[in-house]
Amino acid sequence: MWKAKIIVTYKPGILDPEAKTIQHALGSLGYGNIQDITAGRFFELSLDAGLSQAAAEAQTREICEKILSNPVIQKYSYELSETVL
Amino acid sequence: MWKAKIIVTYKPGILDPEAKTIQHALGSLGYGNIQDITAGRFFELSLDAGLSQAAAEAQTREICEKILSNPVIQKYSYELSETVL
Incomplete structure (x- = not known):
């Protein structure tokens, strides 16, 4: 089985209000030394074992572009690994 | 500077409606071979360079437990790495 670990984050320059809110909350709780925060989404997909690595990668990219990210x-990044059950 | 990459996901057995919705959407778009989906949050924190590794880890865990996860x-997992600018 193929496992794809996907991380979706905002592109540089896009305002991320969630990260700003977390940073503000951390500051008021005494964690003022946190200099930067990125917030994003994490997904893990389990793909059919019958796929070749190239096909699994192509499908992962398609799903990232069409459904999991805007x-x-x-932007998204992924790591694909084969797991043996 | 310390960089902490944090992934927060639901514990096993907790219903994840977002993952179910995505799996359903993938099925209707022709990706019926996706067998399982986990959805979660991703965060990257930049911590002060002055901290020791133990202090940076302790702070990362505290922030995960108090603010970034329920x-x-x-459950959460993190990777801590030191970056030289």
Whole structure:
């Protein structure tokens, strides 16, 4: 089985109000030394074992672009690994 | 500077409606071979360079437990690395 670990974050320059809110909350709780925060989404997909690595990668990219991210304002990265049950 | 990459997901057995919705959407778009989906949150924190590794880890864990996750229903994992600017 293929496992794809996907991280979706905002592109640089896109305002991320969630990260700003967390940073503000951390500051008021005494963690003022946190200099920067990125917030994003994490997904793990389990793909069919029958796929070749190239096909599994192509499908992962397609799903990231069509469903899991908004390519206008977000970027994604993924790691694909084969797991033996 | 320390960089902490944090992933927060639901504990096993906790219903994850977002993952179910995504799996359903993938099925209707022709990706019926996706067998399982986990959805979660991703955070990257930049911590002060002055901290020792133990202090940076302790602070990361504290922030995860107090702010970034709900320990009743969620679990977190993190990777800490030192970056030289």
